[in-house]
Amino acid sequence: MNARWVGQDVPRVDGLEKVTGAARYTADVKLPRMLHAKVVRSPHPHARVRAVDLGKAARAPGVRAVASGQDFPFHVGIYLKDQTVFATDRVRFVGDAVAAVAAETPEAAEEAAALVEVEYEPLPALLDVRQGILPGAVLVHPQLGSYQKVPWITPEAGTNICNHLKVRKGDYEAALRGAAHVSENTFVVPQVQHVPMEVHVSAARVDLAGKLEVLTSAQSPFTVRHLLCACFNLSHGDVRVSVPQVGGGFGGKAGINLEPIATALALKIPGRWVRLLIDRAEEFYAAVVRQGLVATLVTGVDRQGKVVAQKMHYLWDCGAYGGYGVNVVRAAGYTCGGAYEFPNVCGDSIGVYTNRPVGSAYRGFGMQEIHWALEQQMDMVAHELGQDPVEFRLRNCLGPGKRTVTGQVLDEHAGRVDKCIHKVAEAFRRPLEEKPGLLRGRGLACAVKAPAMPNDAASSVLLKFCEDGVLEVLVSGIDYGQGLRTVAAQFAAEALGLPLHQIRVRNLPDTDLSPYDWQTVASRQTWATGNAVLKAAEKCKAQFFEMASQVLHAPVERLALEGGQVVDRGGQGSVPLTRMVMGYQFPDGHTIGGPVAAAAHHVPEGLLFLDPDTSQSAKPVAKWTFGAQGLEISVDPGTGQIQVDRVVACYDVGKVVNPGLIRGQTFGGVVQGLGTGLMEELKVDALTGRVRNASLVDYKIPTSEDLPGELEAHFVETPQADGPLGARGIGEHTMIPTPAALANALFDACGVRILDMPLTAEKVLRALQAKRAKE
Amino acid sequence: MTIAIQVTVNGQLEALEVEPHESLLGMLRERLDLTGAKEGCNEGECGACVVLLDGRAVNSCLVLAVEANGRAVTTIEGLGHAGALHPLQQAFLEHSAVQCGFCSPGMIMTALGLLNENPTPSEADIRQALSGNLCRCTGYRQIIDAVQAAAAALGAAGQAGRRP
Ligand code: FES
Ligand code: FES
Numbered sequence: 028m029n030a031r032w033v034g035q036d037v038p039r040v041d042g043l044e045k046v047t048g049a050a051r052y053t054a055d056v057k058l059p060r061m062l063h064a065k066v067v068r069s070p071h072p073h074a075r076v077r078a079v080d081l082g083k084a085a086r087a088p089g090v091r092a093v094a095s096g097q098d099f100p101f102h103v104g105i106y107l108k109d110q111t112v113f114a115t116d117r118v119r120f121v122g123d124a125v126a127a128v129a130a131e132t133p134e135a136a137e138e139a140a141a142l143v144e145v146e147y148e149p150l151p152a153l154l155d156v157r158q159g160i161l162p163g164a165v166l167v168h169p170q171l172g173s174y175q176k177v178p179w180i181t182p183e184a185g186t187n188i189c190n191h192l193k194v195r196k197g198d199y200e201a202a203l204r205g206a207a208h209v210s211e212n213t214f215v216v217p218q219v220q221h222v223p224m225e226v227h228v229s230a231a232r233v234d235l236a237g238k239l240e241v242l243t244s245a246q247s248p249f250t251v252r253h254l255l256c257a258c259f260n261l262s263h264g265d266v267r268v269s270v271p272q273v274g275g276g277f278g279g280k281a282g283i284n285l286e287p288i289a290t291a292l293a294l295k296i297p298g299r300w301v302r303l304l305i306d307r308a309e310e311f312y313a314a315v316v317r318q319g320l321v322a323t324l325v326t327g328v329d330r331q332g333k334v335v336a337q338k339m340h341y342l343w344d345c346g347a348y349g350g351y352g353v354n355v356v357r358a359a360g361y362t363c364g365g366a367y368e369f370p371n372v373c374g375d376s377i378g379v380y381t382n383r384p385v386g387s388a389y390r391g392f393g394m395q396e397i398h399w400a401l402e403q404q405m406d407m408v409a410h411e412l413g414q415d416p417v418e419f420r421l422r423n424c425l426g427p428g429k430r431t432v433t434g435q436v437l438d439e440h441a442g443r444v445d446k447c448i449h450k451v452a453e454a455f456r457r458p459l460e461e462k463p464g465l466l467r468g469r470g471l472a473c474a475v476k477a478p479a480m481p482n483d484a485a486s487s488v489l490l491k492f493c494e495d496g497v498l499e500v501l502v503s504g505i506d507y508g509q510g511l512r513t514v515a516a517q518f519a520a521e522a523l524g525l526p527l528h529q530i531r532v533r534n535l536p537d538t539d540l541s542p543y544d545w546q547t548v549a550s551r552q553t554w555a556t557g558n559a560v561l562k563a564a565e566k567c568k569a570q571f572f573e574m575a576s577q578v579l580h581a582p583v584e585r586l587a588l589e590g591g592q593v594v595d596r597g598g599q600g601s602v603p604l605t606r607m608v609m610g611y612q613f614p615d616g617h618t619i620g621g622p623v624a625a626a627a628h629h630v631p632e633g634l635l636f637l638d639p640d641t642s643q644s645a646k647p648v649a650k651w652t653f654g655a656q657g658l659e660i661s662v663d664p665g666t667g668q669i670q671v672d673r674v675v676a677c678y679d680v681g682k683v684v685n686p687g688l689i690r691g692q693t694f695g696g697v698v699q700g701l702g703t704g705l706m707e708e709l710k711v712d713a714l715t716g717r718v719r720n721a722s723l724v725d726y727k728i729p730t731s732e733d734l735p736g737e738l739e740a741h742f743v744e745t746p747q748a749d750g751p752l753g754a755r756g757i758g759e760h761t762m763i764p765t766p767a768a769l770a771n772a773l774f775d776a777c778g779v780r781i782l783d784m785p786l787t788a789e790k791v792l793r794a795l796q797a798k799r800a801k802e
Numbered sequence: 803m804t805i806a807i808q809v810t811v812n813g814q815l816e817a818l819e820v821e822p823h824e825s826l827l828g829m830l831r832e833r834l835d836l837t838g839a840k841e842g843c844n845e846g847e848c849g850a851c852v853v854l855l856d857g858r859a860v861n862s863c864l865v866l867a868v869e870a871n872g873r874a875v876t877t878i879e880g881l882g883h884a885g886a887l888h889p890l891q892q893a894f895l896e897h898s899a900v901q902c903g904f905c906s907p908g909m910i911m912t913a914l915g916l917l918n919e920n921p922t923p924s925e926a927d928i929r930q931a932l933s934g935n936l937c938r939c940t941g942y943r944q945i946i947d948a949v950q951a952a953a954a955a956l957g958a959a960g961q962a963g964r965r966p
Contacts, residue, residue: 048838
């Protein structure tokens, strides 16, 4: 296909509504006679719930509904149903929902929530993941063995381990014994928060006929519906979930979040809308967070600088519930070696419950965390061997013909990390300018990620023409800014040869009306929905050709689509599409065909489960996206402050579908990566289990002042065999290598290594002082 | 107890009865259904709620509705619309400066406040002016480019400093 629209810098199709303020997010939607909800949350990290008395709250002025675990002891969770709508017998983190109230005003709800009386019996709390796997550790989920789960996760009853993936390839022990050099290091990543600008909000109403409607800021309306039905034992036909504009998700709005609590309250007061809008503080401690990680790596290298043995022990702090996080643990397992070919591997990815905030999906899905370890380790080993870190990476990286940790052999369509490394290294050739009083350095890190999703994760679309020839494209992925609507329009325009203004993407998904889509996660939408759009467009084309063949008396094989017409390449005739969009009428009045429309879906092909003991699988995931980033920094030796001067990012995306959008994904990811690398950390008090920095004052994210001086985005285009026009996912990958590249640049600048994220000025200064003291 | 106030909002004089503790943000969103300004934190830390008060950018979550009495408020809804976009809105579109869009109204209004005071800002001026407006999606690069482009466009059109 000679691309006319795909690859072009077309403006965002939903930009106009966003720059005019017309775009409506969940909290902007006026719901008639809406009630306001407030959740009663546990002040204890771990306690038995002796009694919950809702009496006073229920009688407070303006209160219309109250609910607790007594009414709704139902389990919920996407992969492991380890959570209930409200805590029943025990609370497991500071912020665990115990009850909720719905009242006429937010103030009345707030006051009534304070009147709910909960009798707690505090229990010893588990606040350090490393303690969680020791014998005799406090058990966060004594009932673990009884929870429902998907077959491909392996919780260990009687322990705090909610999932454990083992990767065994080759003979690690023997290879390690034969290694010329061995290096072992432990790296730490704290829990961090997504900090979407729009906090979580969900509204629900049960009408008098029993139909539940949910309006929610979510990444996955269909999965929300499915899980609500399972939780409350409802029929899918009786539940309607719709998602207005979403103000950022980054994984935090994947799966199911506030919807069950809003639903529980709505069930208590049929006919009334109940809206649960949490505040920014709750967003920090009660909404989901990114899991913490303690990673221990052992690398054995031969004399030529080839890694011969690699051990990876990933200990994940899943927090109080692992419903979603168990799959992060799994993804980190089958990707445990990152962008490298390790012939002999011993990998363990272990998810552990603690009494800390709930871990879940976060842009990168575990990959930034493991790359923090892997990419520093590669640098450290290279330096120990006196080798150039770039050469060392090139010698060991994955590529066509190489075998991943699960034994998958990559083919020529898999993407090329070596090309990305070269691109960054090339950009680094420019000499690093001296800056008076500052220490300059540069560092590089690679990245890889596959979509982590069930093997049958589907996206479907519906294409239908309007009377005036405009094509409506219904897609059900969430476009929270990554640009799904725009790329869906580009693919449709491309496939049908229509101008872009004749495409309207309809995308505020509503489970009653929209085609099915599993979830908007895993950087899968451009790829999955893009494929589905192309397939549906082919079906529309076939309908046009069938009509045109009769009109032009020409066989279908002779027809072509050109400039809004079906043309007979063997004869003279042509028919404009506009004459056929509602069916074609002959001069005598008889009509053939009908409104042109088609549905199509995309499901990944040929995915195979992992071997339960070794995780070997010839095709565990749909695709890999590789990349590399290089950072140039200046360190102030007096303060420890790191200034990022330049970032060079390069990814093999298969095909750049929209240059403006992909630059946006790259810049946004890099800056979010700098946030976790330099400043972000959820500070959980070691005694009380409370989050000490639950506000934007105390938890800083990057501002316009933190933006690097120079940002460059480069792309390699090795076409993905099953990608739409060769494209593969990129949304998450852009933040994966950034912190590790930063740490490597720090070492280059001043010879200090910091193994625990983030690289705050305070830590850098301390490391510099320690180094000076030694010298 | 409510208080009667008169505020000019996007050029229209509005007579309203507001609560003493009610924020300007709440008044705009709940009473006037002007939902362009967003609530991101309610404590002056995110800039999602920025509107112009007598031409100056303010966090409307920190301003009491009664403080707007007798003054002029401009929200994103008062700036431009399809077919007649303000150069800032146009530039945000052209530079892919919008992703989820939640921060965009506040960003645009803050940028307008800046251009009202300084029609030819440097990149450093823009970074500083926008530093109270958080954006989790874009990484700010394209937003800064858009503000620069809009400043140039307004300068060329000789309408820099236009005070709505
Ligand atoms: S809502 Fe006003 S600054 Fe955040
Ligand atoms: S575009 Fe999403 S917060 Fe700025």
